[in-house]
Amino acid sequence: MKRSKRNSGKDVYQIVNERIMASLEKGTIPWKRPWSIMGLPKNYLSGKVYKGINLWLLLSCSYGNPYYLTFKQAESLGGKVRKGTKSIPVVYWNFVFKHKETGKKLTEQEARKLPKGLVDRRAFLKYYNVFNISDVEGVDWKLPETSSKPSFKPIKACEDILKNAPDLPEIKYGEAQAYYYPAKDYINMPAKELFKSEGHYYQTLFHELVHSTGHQKRLDRKELWDTNGNDESSYSREELTAEMGASYLSNLCGIWEEAQQENSSAYIQHWLGQLKKDKRLLVESAAKAQKAVDYLTNRTD
Template sequence: MAITGRSKDIYQEVTDAVIEQMEKGVLVWHCGWKESGLPSNVTTGICYRGWNVFWLNFHTMVKSYPTPQYLTFKQALDLGGNIRKGEKGVKIIYWATIHTKSGINESQLADDDENKANRQRLVPKVYTVFNIAQAEGIIFFEPDMNGSSKAEKHVACEALIDQMPKRPEIRLNGQYPVYYPVRDLVSVPPISSFSSAEEYYAALFHELAHSTGHELRLGRKEITESAGYGSEPYSCEELTAELTATFLCALTGIGQQTIENSAAYLQGWLSALKNDKTLLVKAAGQAQKAADYIRNIKDEAA
């Protein structure tokens, strides 16, 4: 995706905010998820997507808000309430659809496109939202706070894996978690080799996330055109898989515990993010698509 003008500032704002936390030893996407569900908009009831899911979950946790439900200042007014004076909102990214007229580089268009003069593309824009706890004068329904049992969570994990379309072969006798693109094979150690069932499922989710990049599924170039360790495509793919696993762990109610926030690990991601300010948003977008694919659902509204 080409980025110009304001878009560059958006990518930088998001990246700078995450880097600030990482320099404190915090990985935003590893922070604990609320039992009350994924971050959603109070007015529409729609869950946020992409990077917004991780960022609003982190914001909810840091501020100790009861629920990860958000709305804009205007939405609060429309509901007959207001945002309390002095409250500060949090910025999220909204992907707006714009139409591009003639003059676009023809090489960027598909050969079989009948309308090369008028195309749609997505452009990132920033919106400010507030947690419902920052509002006043609004009556809303709180989500059910009753968490699932450990057994129910594990059943949910198995059900999620079972519903993945075109699922790769999964072997449960490996020495370590790995995905082999050429063989389209996921291999993980048996569940008894992990310190907890949660770690086992998180590792399996990570490798299944890699498998979504196979040409039989989403055809992600980071998998189909594999690059070497430490390269930018490698970093993007690893971050995509990690965010996908975190997202799926949140959906099934388990915690992601596969990787510790070691100094070396954090430093590696800091270096990658500083070298490419689009990496985080791009990987989060790919992770959303990967999670949707594994869940066997089509793209939802952003």
């Protein structure tokens, strides 16, 4: 476990890009997440909401609450960061001021007293690390009460698909993130109550269900199970298939909404951008998505 850093030779831009890409590869668009995490990410002690790219970095995490602390802040509360927990970078701008004529380094206060023409101001990006409070032990957290949300109402058309689809994988609700785990053939979903609407829940579940059809005991889709790294585009192809299949199923069930269309289009556009040189990609992915939908709906025609 690493303490918070304020000085590092690592490229901060690379850190940000890697986290955003990792989120996309897990099936989450950070700025269009279909489930909620009790409000926007904020610092537990100050109550201030994180802004800019930090907002998106923290929204892409899989925690069920939005509160974060630095290592030192956790210690100041008598807490201890759980062993093995990975920190999350929060970026910020740092400024250096120098006198243009003398080259003398200035404090911000000294720089403000001089005419702008005499001050050379340079900015560079730095970062420090934070941890979600769920990874901090030994603290009695005092959290605000959340307003009650109407209970989840199952949609019959969607439940019929789940009921009649052959050989569905187990669906678990252990983490606040959505993914299909091929090795153990199960789907993990955020709690139903965290989703913005029933439609968003089912669309997200359909995405993972389409992934599961690629298992070797079902449609045996190479893009899903071939992880030897020889074909870097396999993952992108599989994501396109899953999202297109989820769109087909959502339309079939009559739950398609404008917000879901926006979310799906942004996701598909991202993967098309990764594979823009492949002219056949969209047609091939559409065909595989249709085959997955036919499998899940027991259509053999």
